Amino acid sequence: MQDRDPLQPLSTATVAALAGLAGLPPLDAPTLARIAEGAARAAAAVRASAAGSLFDVEPASFLAELERLAEPPA
Amino acid sequence: MNDAPDTLVSAAAALAAGRVSSIELTRDCLERVARLNGTLNCFLRVEEEAALAAAAAADAARAAGRRLGPLHGVPIALKDMFYDPARETGSGSQVRAGFHGMRVATVSARLAAAGAVNLGALNMTEFALGPTGHNVHHGACRNPWNPDYIAGGSSSGAGAAVAARLAYGTLGSDTGGSIRGPAAVNGVLGLKPTYGRVSRAGAMPLSWSCDHIGPLARTAADLARLLGVIAGQDPADPTASRRPVPDYEAALDTGVVGLRIGIPGNFYFDGVDADVQRRLDAALATLAAAGAVLVPVEVPDPKSLGELSRAIVYPEAAAAHAHWLRSRPGDYSPQVHARLASGVAIPAPLYLEALQLRPRLLAGFVDSVYARCDVLATPTLALRVPTLAATDVGGGEAMWAVIAALVRCVAPFNYLGVPALSVPVGPDANGLPVGLQLVGRPFAEALLLRVAAAYQRDSDWHEHAPPVAAF
Numbered sequence: 001m002q003d004r005d006p007l008q009p010l011s012t013a014t015v016a017a018l019a020g021l022a023g024l025p026p027l028d029a030p031t032l033a034r035i036a037e038g039a040a041r042a043a044a045a046v047r048a049s050a051a052g053s054l055f056d057v058e059p060a061s062f063l064a065e066l067e068r069l070a071e072p073p074a
Numbered sequence: 075m076n077d078a079p080d081t082l083v084s085a086a087a088a089l090a091a092g093r094v095s096s097i098e099l100t101r102d103c104l105e106r107v108a109r110l111n112g113t114l115n116c117f118l119r120v121e122e123e124a125a126l127a128a129a130a131a132a133d134a135a136r137a138a139g140r141r142l143g144p145l146h147g148v149p150i151a152l153k154d155m156f157y158d159p160a161r162e163t164g165s166g167s168q169v170r171a172g173f174h175g176m177r178v179a180t181v182s183a184r185l186a187a188a189g190a191v192n193l194g195a196l197n198m199t200e201f202a203l204g205p206t207g208h209n210v211h212h213g214a215c216r217n218p219w220n221p222d223y224i225a226g227g228s229s230s231g232a233g234a235a236v237a238a239r240l241a242y243g244t245l246g247s248d249t250g251g252s253i254r255g256p257a258a259v260n261g262v263l264g265l266k267p268t269y270g271r272v273s274r275a276g277a278m279p280l281s282w283s284c285d286h287i288g289p290l291a292r293t294a295a296d297l298a299r300l301l302g303v304i305a306g307q308d309p310a311d312p313t314a315s316r317r318p319v320p321d322y323e324a325a326l327d328t329g330v331v332g333l334r335i336g337i338p339g340n341f342y343f344d345g346v347d348a349d350v351q352r353r354l355d356a357a358l359a360t361l362a363a364a365g366a367v368l369v370p371v372e373v374p375d376p377k378s379l380g381e382l383s384r385a386i387v388y389p390e391a392a393a394a395h396a397h398w399l400r401s402r403p404g405d406y407s408p409q410v411h412a413r414l415a416s417g418v419a420i421p422a423p424l425y426l427e428a429l430q431l432r433p434r435l436l437a438g439f440v441d442s443v444y445a446r447c448d449v450l451a452t453p454t455l456a457l458r459v460p461t462l463a464a465t466d467v468g469g470g471e472a473m474w475a476v477i478a479a480l481v482r483c484v485a486p487f488n489y490l491g492v493p494a495l496s497v498p499v500g501p502d503a504n505g506l507p508v509g510l511q512l513v514g515r516p517f518a519e520a521l522l523l524r525v526a527a528a529y530q531r532d533s534d535w536h537e538h539a540p541p542v543a544a545f
Contacts, residue, residue, distance in 0.1 A: 010419060014419075015418075015419050018418045018419055019415055019418050019419075021418075022392070022396065022399075022400075022418045023396075023399070023400040024399055024400065024403070024415055024418065025403045027412065027415055031412045031415065034412070034416075034474065035412075035415060035416045035418075035419050036419065038384060038388075038416055038419070039416070039419035039420055041381050041384070042381050042382070042384045042385035042388075042420055042424065042428070043385075043420075043421075043424055044381070045377075045378040045380075045381030045382050045384075045385065045428075046381075046382065046385055046424050046427050046428050046431070048378055049375060049378050049382060049431050049435060050427060050431060054427060054430040054431065054434075057430045057431075057433060057434065058430065059283075059426070059429035059430055059432065059433075061433050062269070062283075062429075062432050062433050062436070062491065063269065063270045063313060063315060065432075065433040065436055065437060066268060066269060066270060066315070066436065066491050066492075066516040066517070067270075067315060067317055067516070067517070069436065069437060069440045069515060069516050070268075070317065070515065070516045070517035070518070071514075071515055071516075071517060071518045071521070
């Protein structure tokens with residue numbers, strides 16, 4: 001199976017379906033296209049940044065990591 | 075008052091010495107608001123009666139020999155997003171018009187306990203979602219350097235009010251640059267502290283993972299005073315750090331001799347406006363002359379960081395607004411509705427993956443960048459301040475390009491959670507301000523303030539008031 005082009009947007013029909021699933025009123029065509037492109041860019045960024053498994057990482061460790069990396073108190 | 079103190083710290087000192095009363099300062103600010111708000115639209119609600127009562131109480135306490143705190147009697151103002159049962163908090167929206175929060179926001183309570191006098195609620199982008207300062211419901215906030223230009227967003231009123239001398243300091247929020255952008259375009263300082271440094275309890279949420287609250291003011295010392303008051307752990311906010319709060323004012327005057335300032339060779343200066351570049355170069359030269367060492371650095375993943383931020387902010391915002399998006403879509407402006415709707419197209423696993431990546435990318439960023447420098451310097455905005463017309467909702471694709479450019483250099487640091495400060499460094503060719511962004515490792519706010527103070531000590535740009543302030 002071929003990989004999907006990471007920058008290929010979702011179809012606007014897919015975005016419209018997702019918006020409908022979330023209960024949103026219909027969105028106009030330019031908005032659907034812009035949302036599709038934005039989502040594709042975000043997805044590509046996540047894929048490009050995820051070099052390795054995140055199986056043992058949890059988001060709640062973010063504050064602890066900030067504190068660990070802090071400069072020593074003056 | 076012709077001889078009103080020009081900065082928050084000098085106002086506090088004048089009050090402490092009895093050279094001026096809080097009533098006098100508060101009346102002076104209120105008179106300026108009355109004169110200028112029709113032009114600038116900074117304030118959504120002026121709380122004159124409450125402000126004068128607080129000022130009178132501050133003066134009475136001083137007369138009785140009781141000091142309230144480091145902001146005793148100083149007039150300030152807050153973005154329209156900090157809850158208080160006694161005050162309307164509309165979040166710049168129609169959806170929350172007339173809303174009264176169930177509790178006082180921790181930052182508001184801390185400012186009040188320090189003796190500050192709250193002048194009222196400041197204009198903002200609807201629900202803090204947008205970098206230009208347009209607001210369909212309340213009208214755009216305008217730039218005091220030239221009202222045809224944007225005041226930035228989302229803390230538009232917070233930036234413009236400080237610049238126009240309507241308040242000595244303000245509080246804003248920053249989810250993708252919403253403190254630093256308005257600070258830059260209005261020619262004042264703005265600080266997005268480290269994630270967890272300042273409690274968000276009682277503040278309107280936009281994105282739980284990327285929201286930050288911080289101060290805007292005219293000098294580094296003013297910012298230091300405000301941050302010292304609002305920072306610190308808070309049982310009401312589980313994401314607030316327990317790390318001790320340093321004395322941010324103590325190290326302000328220790329200079330920058332030997333300090334390494336990193337200049338990114340990638341991304342942040344790409345495509346920067348030549349006029350903006352010239353101002354930034356001059357500011358960096360000023361810091362170098364003061365003893366700082368400018369070093370080139372390569373910054374990891376800068377473009378991805380902005381997109382990763384998007385992968386978190388939009389789903390969280392869409393979730394926070396889901397009920398109203400379904401039940402009251404017509405109460406949102408079309409632009410904000412469209413931006414909130416963006417969240418539905420980010421799949422949940424992608425959102426969670428972006429969150430899970432954060433600690434790892436943060437560590438990589440800190441290890442890589444701060445091995446080579448102490449502070450990173452970038453443009454706050456790589457473009458000249460745009461006009462209101464160029465960024466209006468009818469602007470089409472060009473408008474969206476400008477909006478993307480406005481957040482390009484600032485949003486990455488919301489994702490990483492590291493502190494970032496914008497300091498004004500002079501006007502562009504149109505007479506609008508240019509901002510230099512200083513970025514530190516986690517909890518390095520004192521260092522950023524020290525660099526900004528060193529710059530302000532050797533320059534006088536911050537002493538210039540915008541033309542409208544003379545009205």
